[in-house]
Amino acid sequence: MNETWNPESPGVLRLPSGRLVRGRALRRPLPEGLQPTFAIYLLGRQPAPVPWESRWIPWPDFWLPKDKVAAADALREAWTRAEVERVEIACGGGIGRTGTALACLAVIDGLPNHEAVDYIRQQYNPRAVETPWQRRFVSRFQ
Incomplete structure (x- = not known):
């Protein structure tokens, strides 16, 4: 078993089950300390290579993933x-797409869809899930 995130570290979210996941902005420097062992990058273009295992989900800024099924599969893998x-x-920026994905993880974790956005805004970032279509995506996520 790997050492887990420090729950007090910036960007670390505790899901209702207790699982810890870190959300972050790629425009900012990599935080000091532990590195991820697995990451999902939500970007309009392929990210730079990283030394840990990662998946890229094509997802333009302020919009939704280009392949919703692939995004859901990746998020289920991340949750597991x-x-x-x-x-x-x-x-x-670590807010809109990341917040949307974290809200979907909260749904996978058992939180009702209609509570997920508020949970992420309270626990991660008050501006998370930036657009109406991102909120709708979370409300319909299965």
């Missing part, structure tokens, strides 16, 4: 791996 690994979810 977060039980024993350091999982990171990140986009350019």
